[in-house]
Amino acid sequence: MKKILVINGPNLNLLGLREPAIYGNRDFNALIEFIKESARSLGLQVECFQSNHEGAIVDKIQQAYGVFDGIVINPAAYTHTSVAILDALKAVAIPTVEVHISDVSEREEFRRHSFVSLYAAKTIMGKGFDGYREALSFFL
Numbered sequence: 001m002k003k004i005l006v007i008n009g010p011n012l013n014l015l016g017l018r019e020p021a022i023y024g025n026r027d028f029n030a031l032i033e034f035i036k037e038s039a040r041s042l043g044l045q046v047e048c049f050q051s052n053h054e055g056a057i058v059d060k061i062q063q064a065y066g067v068f069d070g071i072v073i074n075p076a077a078y079t080h081t082s083v084a085i086l087d088a089l090k091a092v093a094i095p096t097v098e099v100h101i102s103d104v105s106e107r108e109e110f111r112r113h114s115f116v117s118l119y120a121a122k123t124i125m126g127k128g129f130d131g132y133r134e135a136l137s138f139f140l
């Protein structure tokens with residue numbers, strides 16, 4: 001069974017509370033349950049990791065080397081700023097799918113550029129929680 005690491009970046013732990021008009025009313029626990037149920041039904045093994053800290057996300061990506069077959073990452077605000085996360089993904093060279101709950105192409109100009117997109121095999125945006133299921137299915 002393939003092992004997939006799902007990484008969620010800063011402020012995604014505040015789903016439900018955070019800008020519900022953009023991110024919806026369901027909370028972070030509901031997202032984790034959705035991801036675990038999706039993985040179960042797709043026949044994938046999944047581990048979920050969330051951090052508000054760029055370096056912790058870099059550490060987790062480094063530790064994924066030789067352990068995980070794929071990464072699903074919503075780098076949140078670090079999408080638009082983090083060369084370090086891009087470099088970590090390139091270093092471990094694990095196939096990666098990028099997910100955004102909102103459609104970042106329809107929002108502020110600064111959200112249109114993604115460093116992670118320079119490595120990710122696929123980017124899914126604007127599909128809410130369902131985007132994570134689509135990202136997991138990439139690894140089938």
Ligand code: DQA
Pocket residue numbers: 010011012074075076077078079099100101102103104111
């Ligand atoms: C996000 C979009 C980012 O621009 C934002 O900083 C986030 C969440 C999304 O899931 O839509 O924190 O990655």
